[in-house]
Amino acid sequence: MLQHKDHFHGSDLEKIEQIYGIKKDEITSFSANVNPLGISPLLRETLARHIDAICSYPDREYLSLRKCIADYVNTDYENIIMGNGSTELISLLIQIQHPKKALIIGPTYSEYEREISLGGGTCLYYPLKEEQDFALNAEHFTAQLNESIDLVVICNPNNPTSSAITRKTMRHILDVCKQNDIFVMVDETYVEFADNYEEITSVPLTAFYNNIVILRGTSKFFAAPGLRLGYAITGNRDFIKLMNTRKNPWTINSLAVIAGEIMFQDKEYIQKTRKLISEERARIYQIFSKDNRFKVYPPSGNFMLVRLMSEGLTSNELFDRAIREKMMIRDCSTFPFLDNKYIRFCFMSQEMNDQLLSCLMQ
Numbered sequence: 001m002l003q004h005k006d007h008f009h010g011s012d013l014e015k016i017e018q019i020y021g022i023k024k025d026e027i028t029s030f031s032a033n034v035n036p037l038g039i040s041p042l043l044r045e046t047l048a049r050h051i052d053a054i055c056s057y058p059d060r061e062y063l064s065l066r067k068c069i070a071d072y073v074n075t076d077y078e079n080i081i082m083g084n085g086s087t088e089l090i091s092l093l094i095q096i097q098h099p100k101k102a103l104i105i106g107p108t109y110s111e112y113e114r115e116i117s118l119g120g121g122t123c124l125y126y127p128l129k130e131e132q133d134f135a136l137n138a139e140h141f142t143a144q145l146n147e148s149i150d151l152v153v154i155c156n157p158n159n160p161t162s163s164a165i166t167r168k169t170m171r172h173i174l175d176v177c178k179q180n181d182i183f184v185m186v187d188e189t190y191v192e193f194a195d196n197y198e199e200i201t202s203v204p205l206t207a208f209y210n211n212i213v214i215l216r217g218t219s220k221f222f223a224a225p226g227l228r229l230g231y232a233i234t235g236n237r238d239f240i241k242l243m244n245t246r247k248n249p250w251t252i253n254s255l256a257v258i259a260g261e262i263m264f265q266d267k268e269y270i271q272k273t274r275k276l277i278s279e280e281r282a283r284i285y286q287i288f289s290k291d292n293r294f295k296v297y298p299p300s301g302n303f304m305l306v307r308l309m310s311e312g313l314t315s316n317e318l319f320d321r322a323i324r325e326k327m328m329i330r331d332c333s334t335f336p337f338l339d340n341k342y343i344r345f346c347f348m349s350q351e352m353n354d355q356l357l358s359c360l361m362q
Protein backbone atom coordinates (compact mmCIF):
# COMPACT_ATOMS: atom_id res chain seq x y z
CA MET A 1 0.00 0.00 0.00
CA LEU A 2 1.18 3.48 -0.81
CA GLN A 3 1.91 5.70 2.14
CA HIS A 4 1.17 9.27 1.21
CA LYS A 5 2.24 11.87 3.69
CA ASP A 6 0.84 14.52 1.41
CA HIS A 7 -2.91 14.75 1.35
CA PHE A 8 -4.70 14.99 -1.96
CA HIS A 9 -6.89 18.03 -2.46
CA GLY A 10 -10.23 17.24 -4.06
CA SER A 11 -8.90 18.44 -7.38
CA ASP A 12 -5.57 16.62 -7.38
CA LEU A 13 -6.59 14.00 -9.91
CA GLU A 14 -3.37 14.57 -11.88
CA LYS A 15 -1.34 13.55 -8.83
CA ILE A 16 -3.42 10.38 -8.45
CA GLU A 17 -2.90 9.58 -12.11
CA GLN A 18 0.87 9.78 -11.60
CA ILE A 19 1.01 7.80 -8.36
CA TYR A 20 -1.63 5.12 -8.90
CA GLY A 21 -1.56 4.95 -12.69
CA ILE A 22 -5.32 5.40 -12.90
CA LYS A 23 -6.52 7.74 -15.65
CA LYS A 24 -8.08 10.84 -14.11
CA ASP A 25 -11.15 10.62 -16.38
CA GLU A 26 -11.95 7.24 -14.84
CA ILE A 27 -11.91 8.49 -11.24
CA THR A 28 -15.11 9.51 -9.46
CA SER A 29 -14.20 12.30 -7.09
CA PHE A 30 -16.00 11.99 -3.79
CA SER A 31 -13.55 14.49 -2.40
CA ALA A 32 -14.12 17.59 -4.55
CA ASN A 33 -17.60 18.28 -3.08
CA VAL A 34 -18.96 19.18 -6.52
CA ASN A 35 -22.64 18.78 -7.52
CA PRO A 36 -22.92 15.37 -9.28
CA LEU A 37 -25.49 16.67 -11.77
CA GLY A 38 -22.79 18.63 -13.60
CA ILE A 39 -23.46 22.10 -14.95
CA SER A 40 -26.91 23.58 -15.45
CA PRO A 41 -28.50 22.24 -18.70
CA LEU A 42 -29.60 25.78 -19.52
CA LEU A 43 -25.96 26.85 -19.31
CA ARG A 44 -24.81 23.96 -21.50
CA GLU A 45 -27.38 24.84 -24.16
CA THR A 46 -26.78 28.56 -24.16
CA LEU A 47 -23.16 29.41 -23.38
CA ALA A 48 -21.62 28.35 -26.69
CA ARG A 49 -23.89 30.79 -28.51
CA HIS A 50 -22.23 33.64 -26.63
CA ILE A 51 -18.67 32.81 -27.56
CA ASP A 52 -18.20 36.19 -29.29
CA ALA A 53 -18.42 37.83 -25.87
CA ILE A 54 -14.71 37.20 -25.46
CA CYS A 55 -14.07 39.79 -28.19
CA SER A 56 -14.84 42.55 -25.70
CA TYR A 57 -13.80 43.43 -22.18
CA PRO A 58 -16.39 42.58 -19.56
CA ASP A 59 -18.24 45.41 -17.82
CA ARG A 60 -15.77 46.62 -15.20
CA GLU A 61 -18.58 46.96 -12.68
CA TYR A 62 -20.26 43.63 -13.55
CA LEU A 63 -23.58 45.39 -13.05
CA SER A 64 -25.91 42.98 -14.78
CA LEU A 65 -24.28 39.90 -13.18
CA ARG A 66 -24.38 41.51 -9.73
CA LYS A 67 -28.09 42.22 -10.24
CA CYS A 68 -28.69 38.54 -11.10
CA ILE A 69 -26.83 37.44 -7.98
CA ALA A 70 -28.64 40.02 -5.85
CA ASP A 71 -31.95 38.49 -7.02
CA TYR A 72 -30.65 35.00 -6.31
CA VAL A 73 -29.50 35.75 -2.75
CA ASN A 74 -32.16 38.36 -2.05
CA THR A 75 -30.12 41.46 -1.38
CA ASP A 76 -29.24 44.79 -3.00
CA TYR A 77 -26.82 44.55 -5.94
CA GLU A 78 -24.64 47.21 -4.34
CA ASN A 79 -23.87 44.71 -1.57
CA ILE A 80 -22.26 42.31 -4.06
CA ILE A 81 -18.64 42.17 -5.16
CA MET A 82 -17.35 39.71 -7.73
CA GLY A 83 -14.23 37.57 -7.42
CA ASN A 84 -12.25 34.99 -9.37
CA GLY A 85 -13.67 32.15 -7.28
CA SER A 86 -14.16 32.64 -3.56
CA THR A 87 -10.41 32.03 -3.32
CA GLU A 88 -9.64 35.49 -4.73
CA LEU A 89 -12.07 37.04 -2.27
CA ILE A 90 -10.61 35.19 0.75
CA SER A 91 -7.24 36.52 -0.29
CA LEU A 92 -8.43 40.10 -0.92
CA LEU A 93 -10.40 40.28 2.28
CA ILE A 94 -7.45 39.13 4.34
CA GLN A 95 -5.07 41.50 2.56
CA ILE A 96 -7.40 44.40 3.32
CA GLN A 97 -8.23 43.45 6.90
CA HIS A 98 -4.61 42.49 7.47
CA PRO A 99 -5.37 40.74 10.76
CA LYS A 100 -2.60 40.57 13.33
CA LYS A 101 -4.51 37.92 15.20
CA ALA A 102 -7.30 35.82 13.70
CA LEU A 103 -9.51 33.22 15.34
CA ILE A 104 -10.61 30.39 13.06
CA ILE A 105 -13.25 27.86 14.02
CA GLY A 106 -11.69 24.53 13.12
CA PRO A 107 -11.03 21.97 11.85
CA THR A 108 -11.75 23.77 8.60
CA TYR A 109 -10.61 24.64 5.09
CA SER A 110 -6.88 25.37 5.15
CA GLU A 111 -6.82 28.37 2.80
CA TYR A 112 -7.80 30.86 5.52
CA GLU A 113 -4.80 30.02 7.66
CA ARG A 114 -2.46 30.04 4.67
CA GLU A 115 -3.62 33.49 3.59
CA ILE A 116 -3.51 34.98 7.09
CA SER A 117 -0.02 33.58 7.69
CA LEU A 118 1.20 34.91 4.32
CA GLY A 119 0.15 38.36 5.50
CA GLY A 120 2.21 37.92 8.66
CA GLY A 121 -0.79 37.38 10.94
CA THR A 122 -1.14 34.82 13.71
CA CYS A 123 -3.90 32.21 13.51
CA LEU A 124 -5.53 30.78 16.57
CA TYR A 125 -8.00 27.94 16.28
CA TYR A 126 -11.15 27.52 18.30
CA PRO A 127 -11.64 23.74 18.20
CA LEU A 128 -15.06 22.23 17.60
CA LYS A 129 -15.49 19.29 19.94
CA GLU A 130 -15.89 15.76 18.68
CA GLU A 131 -17.96 14.87 21.76
CA GLN A 132 -20.42 17.58 20.69
CA ASP A 133 -20.59 16.23 17.13
CA PHE A 134 -18.45 19.17 16.01
CA ALA A 135 -21.38 21.52 16.66
CA LEU A 136 -20.38 24.98 17.89
CA ASN A 137 -21.01 25.87 21.53
CA ALA A 138 -21.66 29.56 20.86
CA GLU A 139 -21.65 30.63 24.52
CA HIS A 140 -18.27 29.08 25.11
CA PHE A 141 -16.94 30.45 21.82
CA THR A 142 -18.04 34.03 22.38
CA ALA A 143 -16.54 33.96 25.88
CA GLN A 144 -13.12 33.57 24.21
CA LEU A 145 -13.49 36.73 22.11
CA ASN A 146 -11.63 39.87 23.11
CA GLU A 147 -10.17 43.03 21.60
CA SER A 148 -6.84 41.43 20.78
CA ILE A 149 -8.55 39.50 17.95
CA ASP A 150 -9.13 41.34 14.65
CA LEU A 151 -10.79 38.67 12.55
CA VAL A 152 -13.04 35.66 13.15
CA VAL A 153 -13.37 33.08 10.36
CA ILE A 154 -16.41 30.80 10.19
CA CYS A 155 -17.14 28.32 7.42
CA ASN A 156 -20.89 27.63 7.41
CA PRO A 157 -21.65 24.79 6.75
CA ASN A 158 -18.16 23.87 7.74
CA ASN A 159 -15.72 21.88 5.61
CA PRO A 160 -14.90 19.09 6.64
CA THR A 161 -17.32 18.57 9.56
CA SER A 162 -20.47 19.51 7.58
CA SER A 163 -21.83 21.10 10.77
CA ALA A 164 -23.67 24.41 10.54
CA ILE A 165 -24.72 27.24 12.79
CA THR A 166 -28.03 29.06 12.60
CA ARG A 167 -28.47 32.73 11.83
CA LYS A 168 -29.67 33.26 15.37
CA THR A 169 -26.33 32.01 16.67
CA MET A 170 -24.49 34.05 14.06
CA ARG A 171 -26.29 37.17 15.21
CA HIS A 172 -25.11 36.55 18.76
CA ILE A 173 -21.53 36.07 17.52
CA LEU A 174 -21.73 39.28 15.47
CA ASP A 175 -22.96 41.22 18.51
CA VAL A 176 -20.05 40.06 20.64
CA CYS A 177 -17.63 40.67 17.76
CA LYS A 178 -19.01 44.18 17.29
CA GLN A 179 -18.39 44.96 20.96
CA ASN A 180 -14.79 43.81 20.56
CA ASP A 181 -14.23 45.48 17.16
CA ILE A 182 -13.80 42.15 15.38
CA PHE A 183 -14.53 41.61 11.70
CA VAL A 184 -16.21 38.33 10.71
CA MET A 185 -15.63 36.40 7.50
CA VAL A 186 -18.30 33.76 6.82
CA ASP A 187 -17.63 31.26 4.03
CA GLU A 188 -20.99 30.04 2.70
CA THR A 189 -19.57 27.95 -0.14
CA TYR A 190 -21.81 25.00 0.85
CA VAL A 191 -24.88 26.78 2.21
CA GLU A 192 -27.16 26.19 -0.79
CA PHE A 193 -26.99 22.43 -0.20
CA ALA A 194 -28.45 22.73 3.32
CA ASP A 195 -32.03 21.62 3.95
CA ASN A 196 -32.46 24.52 6.35
CA TYR A 197 -30.85 27.13 4.07
CA GLU A 198 -33.25 29.84 5.22
CA GLU A 199 -32.33 29.22 8.83
CA ILE A 200 -28.57 29.22 8.37
CA THR A 201 -27.64 31.75 5.70
CA SER A 202 -26.32 34.99 7.14
CA VAL A 203 -27.24 37.13 4.12
CA PRO A 204 -30.15 38.92 5.88
CA LEU A 205 -27.73 39.99 8.63
CA THR A 206 -25.74 42.10 6.17
CA ALA A 207 -28.57 44.65 6.38
CA PHE A 208 -27.92 45.18 10.10
CA TYR A 209 -24.24 44.49 10.73
CA ASN A 210 -21.26 46.16 9.10
CA ASN A 211 -18.71 43.71 10.53
CA ILE A 212 -19.62 40.73 8.32
CA VAL A 213 -18.58 39.67 4.83
CA ILE A 214 -20.07 36.49 3.33
CA LEU A 215 -18.23 34.54 0.65
CA ARG A 216 -19.94 32.37 -1.94
CA GLY A 217 -18.94 30.61 -5.13
CA THR A 218 -20.24 28.58 -8.05
CA SER A 219 -17.60 25.82 -7.91
CA LYS A 220 -19.57 23.39 -5.73
CA PHE A 221 -23.33 23.94 -6.01
CA PHE A 222 -23.24 24.91 -9.70
CA ALA A 223 -20.52 22.36 -10.49
CA ALA A 224 -18.30 24.95 -12.16
CA PRO A 225 -14.89 24.99 -10.41
CA GLY A 226 -13.15 25.68 -13.71
CA LEU A 227 -15.18 28.83 -14.30
CA ARG A 228 -13.65 30.61 -11.27
CA LEU A 229 -16.74 32.63 -10.39
CA GLY A 230 -17.26 33.74 -6.81
CA TYR A 231 -18.87 36.64 -5.01
CA ALA A 232 -19.00 38.33 -1.64
CA ILE A 233 -21.96 39.93 0.11
CA THR A 234 -21.63 42.70 2.66
CA GLY A 235 -23.63 45.70 3.80
CA ASN A 236 -20.39 47.57 4.51
CA ARG A 237 -20.07 49.88 1.50
CA ASP A 238 -16.75 51.31 2.72
CA PHE A 239 -15.35 47.80 2.69
CA ILE A 240 -16.63 47.23 -0.86
CA LYS A 241 -14.90 50.47 -1.92
CA LEU A 242 -11.66 49.23 -0.36
CA MET A 243 -12.01 45.87 -2.12
CA ASN A 244 -12.61 47.63 -5.45
CA THR A 245 -9.58 49.86 -4.98
CA ARG A 246 -7.39 46.87 -4.28
CA LYS A 247 -8.81 44.49 -6.86
CA ASN A 248 -7.38 44.02 -10.34
CA PRO A 249 -9.92 44.92 -13.03
CA TRP A 250 -11.65 42.21 -15.10
CA THR A 251 -10.73 39.19 -12.96
CA ILE A 252 -14.05 37.65 -14.08
CA ASN A 253 -13.92 36.94 -17.81
CA SER A 254 -16.77 37.68 -20.24
CA LEU A 255 -17.85 34.03 -20.57
CA ALA A 256 -17.99 33.54 -16.80
CA VAL A 257 -20.20 36.64 -16.61
CA ILE A 258 -22.66 35.19 -19.10
CA ALA A 259 -22.49 31.77 -17.45
CA GLY A 260 -23.30 33.34 -14.09
CA GLU A 261 -26.27 35.22 -15.49
CA ILE A 262 -27.68 31.99 -16.91
CA MET A 263 -27.03 29.53 -14.09
CA PHE A 264 -28.46 31.60 -11.24
CA GLN A 265 -31.76 31.65 -13.13
CA ASP A 266 -31.99 27.90 -13.79
CA LYS A 267 -34.60 27.22 -11.11
CA GLU A 268 -35.31 23.66 -12.25
CA TYR A 269 -31.64 22.66 -11.94
CA ILE A 270 -31.36 24.36 -8.53
CA GLN A 271 -34.41 22.45 -7.27
CA LYS A 272 -33.18 19.15 -8.71
CA THR A 273 -29.79 19.57 -7.05
CA ARG A 274 -31.28 20.36 -3.66
CA LYS A 275 -33.62 17.36 -3.87
CA LEU A 276 -30.91 14.89 -4.90
CA ILE A 277 -28.47 16.01 -2.20
CA SER A 278 -31.14 16.14 0.47
CA GLU A 279 -32.33 12.58 -0.27
CA GLU A 280 -28.86 11.06 -0.57
CA ARG A 281 -27.62 12.87 2.54
CA ALA A 282 -30.49 11.47 4.64
CA ARG A 283 -30.15 7.97 3.16
CA ILE A 284 -26.39 7.64 3.58
CA TYR A 285 -26.37 9.22 7.02
CA GLN A 286 -28.94 6.63 8.12
CA ILE A 287 -26.93 3.72 6.73
CA PHE A 288 -23.71 4.79 8.46
CA SER A 289 -25.51 5.61 11.73
CA LYS A 290 -26.60 1.98 12.02
CA ASP A 291 -23.09 0.52 11.59
CA ASN A 292 -20.99 0.64 14.75
CA ARG A 293 -17.73 0.46 12.79
CA PHE A 294 -18.36 4.10 11.95
CA LYS A 295 -19.38 7.27 13.73
CA VAL A 296 -21.08 10.02 11.74
CA TYR A 297 -21.94 13.61 12.49
CA PRO A 298 -25.17 15.23 11.25
CA PRO A 299 -24.28 16.73 7.84
CA SER A 300 -25.65 20.03 6.52
CA GLY A 301 -23.47 20.29 3.41
CA ASN A 302 -23.19 17.96 0.41
CA PHE A 303 -20.55 15.88 2.18
CA MET A 304 -20.12 13.97 5.40
CA LEU A 305 -17.37 13.42 7.94
CA VAL A 306 -16.98 9.84 9.17
CA ARG A 307 -14.91 8.54 12.07
CA LEU A 308 -13.51 5.03 11.77
CA MET A 309 -14.22 3.15 14.98
CA SER A 310 -12.65 -0.23 14.12
CA GLU A 311 -9.28 -0.72 15.72
CA GLY A 312 -6.48 -0.75 13.19
CA LEU A 313 -8.49 0.70 10.29
CA THR A 314 -7.06 4.01 9.12
CA SER A 315 -8.15 6.76 6.74
CA ASN A 316 -5.09 6.02 4.62
CA GLU A 317 -6.15 2.40 4.17
CA LEU A 318 -9.69 3.38 3.19
CA PHE A 319 -8.38 6.01 0.79
CA ASP A 320 -6.20 3.36 -0.81
CA ARG A 321 -9.02 0.81 -0.99
CA ALA A 322 -11.39 3.31 -2.64
CA ILE A 323 -8.89 4.71 -5.13
CA ARG A 324 -8.09 1.22 -6.37
CA GLU A 325 -11.79 1.03 -7.24
CA LYS A 326 -11.42 4.41 -8.96
CA MET A 327 -13.20 6.38 -6.25
CA MET A 328 -11.42 9.20 -4.47
CA ILE A 329 -12.36 10.10 -0.91
CA ARG A 330 -10.69 12.64 1.39
CA ASP A 331 -8.29 11.27 3.96
CA CYS A 332 -8.77 13.86 6.74
CA SER A 333 -5.61 13.10 8.71
CA THR A 334 -4.01 16.42 7.71
CA PHE A 335 -6.78 18.61 9.09
CA PRO A 336 -5.97 20.24 12.42
CA PHE A 337 -7.72 18.37 15.30
CA LEU A 338 -8.47 15.34 13.14
CA ASP A 339 -6.30 12.27 12.66
CA ASN A 340 -6.03 9.10 10.61
CA LYS A 341 -9.42 7.90 11.84
CA TYR A 342 -11.42 10.41 9.80
CA ILE A 343 -12.57 10.44 6.19
CA ARG A 344 -14.84 12.78 4.25
CA PHE A 345 -16.79 12.14 1.10
CA CYS A 346 -19.44 14.04 -0.85
CA PHE A 347 -22.80 12.77 -2.06
CA MET A 348 -22.94 11.83 -5.72
CA SER A 349 -25.69 10.00 -7.66
CA GLN A 350 -27.48 7.18 -5.84
CA GLU A 351 -25.69 4.58 -7.95
CA MET A 352 -22.24 6.01 -7.33
CA ASN A 353 -22.94 6.41 -3.63
CA ASP A 354 -23.97 2.76 -3.41
CA GLN A 355 -20.72 1.77 -5.07
CA LEU A 356 -18.75 3.79 -2.51
CA LEU A 357 -20.75 2.35 0.38
CA SER A 358 -20.03 -1.23 -0.66
CA CYS A 359 -16.33 -0.40 -0.92
CA LEU A 360 -16.12 1.36 2.47
CA MET A 361 -18.41 -1.00 4.36
CA GLN A 362 -17.07 -4.36 3.20
Ligand SMILES: Cc1ncc(COP(=O)(O)O)c(C=O)c1O
Pocket residue numbers: 010084085086087088109155159187189216217218219225229230
Ligand atom coordinates in the same frame (compact mmCIF):
# COMPACT_ATOMS: atom_id res chain seq x y z
C1 LIG B 1 -14.90 25.98 2.29
C2 LIG B 1 -14.34 26.31 0.95
N1 LIG B 1 -14.23 27.60 0.57
C3 LIG B 1 -13.72 27.93 -0.62
C4 LIG B 1 -13.28 26.98 -1.52
C5 LIG B 1 -12.71 27.42 -2.83
O1 LIG B 1 -13.76 27.78 -3.67
P1 LIG B 1 -13.60 28.51 -5.07
O2 LIG B 1 -13.47 27.45 -6.11
O3 LIG B 1 -14.89 29.30 -5.20
O4 LIG B 1 -12.42 29.42 -5.03
C6 LIG B 1 -13.38 25.62 -1.17
C7 LIG B 1 -12.88 24.58 -2.09
O5 LIG B 1 -12.72 23.43 -1.80
C8 LIG B 1 -13.92 25.28 0.09
O6 LIG B 1 -14.06 24.00 0.48
